[in-house]
Amino acid sequence: MIEPFNTRRDDIIGFRMDGTISEVDIRPLLLHLNEKLRLHKKLRLLVEYVDTNGFSMDTLMEDFAYSFGHWGNFEKTAIITFKDWISQASQLAHELQETNLKSFSYSEKDMAIQWIEQ
Numbered sequence: 001m002i003e004p005f006n007t008r009r010d011d012i013i014g015f016r017m018d019g020t021i022s023e024v025d026i027r028p029l030l031l032h033l034n035e036k037l038r039l040h041k042k043l044r045l046l047v048e049y050v051d052t053n054g055f056s057m058d059t060l061m062e063d064f065a066y067s068f069g070h071w072g073n074f075e076k077t078a079i080i081t082f083k084d085w086i087s088q089a090s091q092l093a094h095e096l097q098e099t100n101l102k103s104f105s106y107s108e109k110d111m112a113i114q115w116i117e118q
Contacts, residue, residue, distance in 0.1 A: 002029050005048075011040040012116055018050040042075040046116050049081040077101040078116040080109050 002025045007014040013036060015029060036043055082105060104112035 001025055004029070004032065007046060007113075009044075009117060011036070011042065012044045012046055014046040014048075016048040016050055037073055041073070043073055044075050044116050045077040046112065047077065047079045049079065075100065076116055078112040079103045080106060080112050082106050 001018050002021060003016045003018070005014045005016060013033060033043065077100070079101065081103065102112070102115060104115075
């Protein structure tokens with residue numbers, strides 16, 4: 001399940017991911033991102049991974065295709081998680097794609113919000 005949440009700025013898109021993420025879950029998020037990209041040249045993402053069990057292969061393919069097509073539109077991404085594998089994957093993505101992406105633990109949530117708003 002992907003659940004959007006409000007942030008203090010219109011160019012910051014916040015959403016929680018919980019459970020197994022399917023193509024049905026990700027499509028509304030991608031539509032929302034497209035709507036926001038019509039209003040803002042650059043977006044920032046604030047992502048909370050609650051208890052993600054993983055992604056279906058179709059979802060991963062759709063997510064990667066979208067991300068690579070819009071990578072320049074994402075100014076910053078903050079990932080909040082208590083799962084080590086997500087933090088490690090985030091760090092690898094940061095290094096491979098030279099993105100402005102940081103991973104935070106749930107105890108650092110306020111720090112993540114402060115960083116994404118700077």
